[in-house]
Amino acid sequence: MIRIQLINRFPIRTFPLFLLISFILYCSPVTIHADNGYRKLINCDLHDEACVHRVDDTDIILEVKPRPVRAMKDLVFTVTLSGNSESPKSPPYIDLNMPGMDMGPNRVKMNPVGENVYEGKGVIVKCPSGHRVWRATVTVPDLGKAEFIFDVIY
């Protein structure tokens, strides 16, 4: 009798726990896993600091404010060029997109605000998939491109 009682009570008692464990083991890894392939590509922590990519002998420095960087917010993008090469004939621009997913055109146009410092405003949209890894491709005319891959808070 004791055995039967134990067997009968076991599933009922553990069912909420079973749901919880299932959720932890199944749901959350799937959610995290979905972004994992792209998270590996992150090369820049724009939430905390400016990021630098060197192209030839010029440092392309990207800064995004306000921090942390959030989707659906007005953001100010600042590109600073530091190095030996001449200033570009036209200002840099930034294309915002996601690695592995075409989110449509989203270009941040920039204007000079100082010597070799350019500023522009833009918005990063919230991806319906929930993926948070974004890429800012900074194009500097006459010099080249730099790709900054970073996390965005939704």
Ligand SMILES: [Cu+2]
């Ligand atoms: Cu997307």
